[in-house]
Amino acid sequence: MTVLVAGAGVAGLVTALTLAEAGHSVRIVDKAAGFGPSACSWYAGGMLAPWIEAATQDAVVKRRGVTAIDWWAERVPVTRNGSLVVAPGRDSSELARFARRAEAFEWLDGEAIAALEPDLAGRFSKALFFADEAHLDPRQALVALQARLAVRGVTVEYGADLAAEMKRHGGTVIDCRGMAAKPELPALRGVRGEMLIVRCADISLSRPVRLIHPRFPCYVVPRGDGHFMIGATQYESERRGPVTVRGTVDLLNALYALHPGFAEAEVIETGADLRPAFPDNLPRVVSDGRVIHANGLFRHGFLLSPAVARDVCEVMDGRQAEFSHVPDRQRQSA
Ligand SMILES: Cc1cc2nc3c(=O)[nH]c(=O)nc-3n(C[C@H](O)[C@H](O)[C@H](O)COP(=O)(O)OP(=O)(O)OC[C@H]3O[C@@H](n4cnc5c(N)ncnc54)[C@H](O)[C@@H]3O)c2cc1C
Incomplete structure (x- = not known):
């Protein structure tokens, strides 16, 4: 069954590619006319800096973020100059x-x-x-991810009407719409x-x-x-x-x-x-029936999206994943 990914920012593209590489059939839709200033990912700096982030962020950001450098370097141009x-x-x-x-x-x-x-x-x-830190150009990197998806026969379908697509599509939907998902995720x-x-x-x-x-x-x-x-x-x-x-x-x-x-x-x-x-500035992979929300990447879109995508795969397979654990105090509103 094809998986429908909604949103082609960094969360959606990394998730779509991870799913495709794992052998899933994937479609990715975005309501924008193309990749540009309507995605938060357009503005990112592209630092892959897990050890710097360790100074100010929850320990999980470094622990899950360190593997991002290799993930990106295997797929797009990355500068590893520290x-x-x-x-x-x-x-x-x-x-x-x-x-x-x-x-x-x-x-x-x-x-x-x-x-x-x-x-x-x-x-x-x-x-x-x-x-050991690295950096990339986020715009080039996301265009390069789209090219890798295209090789696998997946092209971002821009200008899409998500409500209509969801009606037509019977299977799992991965919601990677960033701030646009706030109505479904009020804690965002x-x-x-x-x-x-x-x-x-x-x-x-x-x-x-x-x-x-x-x-x-x-x-x-x-x-x-x-x-x-x-x-x-x-x-x-x-x-x-x-x-x-x-x-x-x-x-x-x-x-x-x-x-x-x-x-x-x-x-x-x-x-x-x-x-x-989200309130603790950590991502969430939240399953809500057939929709799995992958969101809340805060200032770690590039550093944590590979880990979030792995957690999406875990949740699709019915397993608990680190970012699918919502602390009790936030569960009511996540
Ligand atoms: C100034 C600035 C600097 C930053 N620097 C960094 C950095 O150096 N490193 C880092 O890791 N992160 C950085 N970030 C954070 C990073 O940009 C975000 O974490 C990341 O972009 C969030 O990605 P996303 O895919 O969740 O959302 P988005 O990039 O916003 O993508 C959401 C996508 O969903 C689409 N969409 C919306 N509604 C619908 C709909 N109804 N149907 C289909 N599609 C829809 C949108 O068009 C968009 O393409 C920075 C952010 C800012 C603002």
Whole structure:
């Protein structure tokens, strides 16, 4: 029996490919006209940083996220150059505090930073280097996943009417619609994130650099060809709409603190969307009759979607999976 996957963001595409690779017949439908700004996945930074996330997130994010690097690298272009965490001099005690909670890194001094990232020479006296981390370009990666699905005869059916498809389709439906599933998942909330893309020919970075920031996890991800993604603000707000002045100023200040040479960079894109999140910021794979909801990837869409997809397979086979366990306090509203 064919499995119908609703939603072709990162959750839907990774789930559809995982199911197809496991031998299932799959269809994937999306109501948008194509992959673009209507999917939260469009805005992601693409850091695969389980050990950095260990500093601030539940331990399960690292434990389930570490396998994502190999999962993606086996299927799409992934850069495995590690990642750096730095702090302006006045925040060096914050860097030490961050280091106490993070895992699998080494301390670098100014010379070692310059050896890794020559353009950061003289900018920071200390950094944390997470050698095993990786990053990808989310837009390229999702297009590459679609190509892999196409090889298996699965093409995303854009412009679909899900209600009509569900009537026609008798079998299992995997609901990966992100925030659009909120009516069925009332505990889901949106956490607003804003990002920018700049072009700067004068500075080159080989890996994502995260800057300790008092209000949000701030990082600069090189996208090649002089392009850099700067993300991402994190507000408890479900307001949609373009980036705010506050968000833009915060992101650009962080970029400037990383290197004043970015002052001449051109801002070529701004964007904002809502990250789908449950109250504990962990994903859920919730079975509701013939519909299995895979949602709540919060800021870990790329890091946790392979694990979520594996849990979808478990739940389809009638087994309990880690992300299908809903804590009692949330069960009523999940
Ligand atoms: C600024 C920003 C930066 C981020 N950075 C990172 C990062 O660096 N790393 C990371 O891992 N995560 C990051 N995230 C989070 C990540 O983007 C999300 O976790 C992820 O995109 C959620 O994916 P999803 O597939 O659940 O939802 P979406 O990407 O929103 O996909 C849902 C899909 O469902 C479709 N849909 C909606 N309604 C219907 C319907 N009725 N029928 C069919 N289809 C429908 C939509 O068109 C869409 O394509 C970031 C998020 C933001 C906003």
